[in-house]
Amino acid sequence: MRYLVTGHTGFKGAWLSLLLNQSGHEVCGLSLDPEPGSLFIAARVDEVLAGDVRCDVRDAEATQAAIKNLAPDVVIHMAAQPLVRASYADPRWTMETNVMGTLSVLEGVSVTPSVKGLVAVTTDKVYRNVGQRAGYVESDALGGHDPYSASKAMSDILISSWTDSFGPCPTSIARAGNVIGGGDVSEDRLFPDLISAFQEGRTARLRYPEAVRPWQHVLDCLGGYIMLAEATAAGNASGAWNFGPDPDAFRSVDEAATTAAGLWGDGASWTAQPGDHPHEAELLTLDSSRARKELGWSDLLDFEASISWTIEWAKTVQSGTTAREASIAQLDAFQELRAGSR
Numbered sequence: 001m002r003y004l005v006t007g008h009t010g011f012k013g014a015w016l017s018l019l020l021n022q023s024g025h026e027v028c029g030l031s032l033d034p035e036p037g038s039l040f041i042a043a044r045v046d047e048v049l050a051g052d053v054r055c056d057v058r059d060a061e062a063t064q065a066a067i068k069n070l071a072p073d074v075v076i077h078m079a080a081q082p083l084v085r086a087s088y089a090d091p092r093w094t095m096e097t098n099v100m101g102t103l104s105v106l107e108g109v110s111v112t113p114s115v116k117g118l119v120a121v122t123t124d125k126v127y128r129n130v131g132q133r134a135g136y137v138e139s140d141a142l143g144g145h146d147p148y149s150a151s152k153a154m155s156d157i158l159i160s161s162w163t164d165s166f167g168p169c170p171t172s173i174a175r176a177g178n179v180i181g182g183g184d185v186s187e188d189r190l191f192p193d194l195i196s197a198f199q200e201g202r203t204a205r206l207r208y209p210e211a212v213r214p215w216q217h218v219l220d221c222l223g224g225y226i227m228l229a230e231a232t233a234a235g236n237a238s239g240a241w242n243f244g245p246d247p248d249a250f251r252s253v254d255e256a257a258t259t260a261a262g263l264w265g266d267g268a269s270w271t272a273q274p275g276d277h278p279h280e281a282e283l284l285t286l287d288s289s290r291a292r293k294e295l296g297w298s299d300l301l302d303f304e305a306s307i308s309w310t311i312e313w314a315k316t317v318q319s320g321t322t323a324r325e326a327s328i329a330q331l332d333a334f335q336e337l338r339a340g341s342r
Contacts, residue, residue, distance in 0.1 A: 002026040002050070002114075003229070004072035006057060006105060007079035009034035011184045012121075014045045015327070016076065016222045021048040022331050023226070028070045030055050030063070031079055039183030042323035057101030067108035067115075074229050077105045077120045080152075084125075085188045087148035098151035099158060106162045109169055117170045117233030119225055122156045124177040124214065124244065124286050125149040135247070135287030138175075138240040156240070163238075172232040173240040174225050177286055180306055181218035182313020182330065183323060190253060194260050195314045198268040204261075205273035209254035214285055216245040217306035219334045220299045227295045237295070244286025249303040256307060263311040300337040 003020050007013040008029030020027045028051035034040040046052055053066045057079045067075070080098050081087065087094040102120065109115050127136040128143025142157065144150030156173055163171040180191045190206070197204035224243035231237035254270075261268040291297045301309060309330060316326045 002028065002073045004028045004030060004067065004070055004075045006030045006077045009038065009040040010078065011039055011186060012179065012218060012222065013078050014038065014040040014043060014183065015181060015218050016225065017045050017048060018043065018327055018331060019219065019222055020226065022335065026050045028072060029053065030066050032056060035185060037185050039323065042183060043327045044324050057104045058096050060104040060107060063104040064108040064111060068112050071112065071114040073114060073116050074233050075109055075115055075118045076225055076229055077102065077118065083186065083188055084146050084148045087146055087151065091147040094147050095151050099154045102155045102158055106159065110166060115169050117229060119172050119174055119229045119232055120159045121174045121225065122152045124175055124284050126153040126156045126175060129284065135244065135285040137287045138242055138290060170232045170235055170238060172228050172237050174228055174243055175240060175286065176221045176243040177214040177216060177284055179216050179218040179221045180310045182310055182326060190256065191260065191310055194257055194270065198264045199318065204257065204270040206253055206257060206270055207273050209252065209272050211253050212250055213253060214244045215249045215251055215256055215303055215306055216299065217301040217309055220301055223338065224291060224297045227297050231295060241291050242286040242288040243291055244288045245299050246302065250285050251303055259304065259307050260311055263308055300334065300341060
């Protein structure tokens with residue numbers, strides 16, 4: 001199968017490209033240039049690609065031409081402005097990328113006959129957050145307090161509307177929460193901030209230590225995306241799907257940070273950062289029963305293992321192992337876990 005991953009130079013996109021390649025698929029990418037120090041660069045992800053197009057999805061004409069030229073069988077659309085705090089700093093860029101960029105991809109897919117299925121990735125933050133303890137299900141109302149969440153909810157609605165109005169390409173929407181894993185260098189994310197502080201011998205500073213998040217390893221999340229993509233291309237899936245971890249992984253930021261510090265050792269520690277900060281949801285949980293029942297998907301790494309793999313990747317690379325070698329080792333271990341779970 002020939003896959004096109006938009007946003008392939010990002011953290012999730014780089015891991016997905018490696019996972020798809022290891023699973024025997026041909027992988028192409030469409031994205032902006034990678035960030036300095038990114039996993040894409042460090043793990044030499046470009047070496048596994050059959051096509052690598054650098055394009056801003058806000059450019060509708062260029063995006064459409066690239067998709068037609070790459071002629072994929074399946075598209076997984078992840079290109080986005082993915083950060084809440086960045087959306088406050090530049091809401092227009094966020095809206096244009098996440099909404100109009102998604103429209104560019106939808107238009108490109110609609111004129112590319114080779115595409116048998118599209119999975120568009122949004123976020124758990126598309127839901128109207130009312131602070132409920134029970135996980136949100138796919139039929140719950142959408143909303144969005146901050147510009148990022150609003151832009152992704154708009155994108156989610158756009159995808160559904162486009163599919164209903166124009167089709168005929170089978171399309172599904174994947175909604176996932178906070179994912180963690182080795183090689184993330186994004187700003188204002190907990191684990192990149194923690195690892196950077198630990199490596200430098202600093203005390204990490206947390207904005208919202210009491211906030212609860214559905215912690216999940218990136219490979220568990222991406223494994224769900226691939227299962228959904230296969231089912232969508234086969235005509236066996238459509239609509240929205242949650243990919244969140246087991247309820248046991250709904251833990252507070254301070255518990256995640258304490259676990260990470262303990263695994264790192266060497267006196268690693270954290271403290272609460274004083275002052276006012278832009279709004280971020282205090283509680284986000286997903287109910288992923290649909291994916292578990294209908295796709296047979298499940299997490300292979302629990303809360304502690306997800307953090308352990310993330311810390312292990314960083315410490316292994318710090319000790320001199322290349323990012324490519326560390327990533328391949330974890331991909332191999334993950335595939336072994338998946339084979340054993342069948």
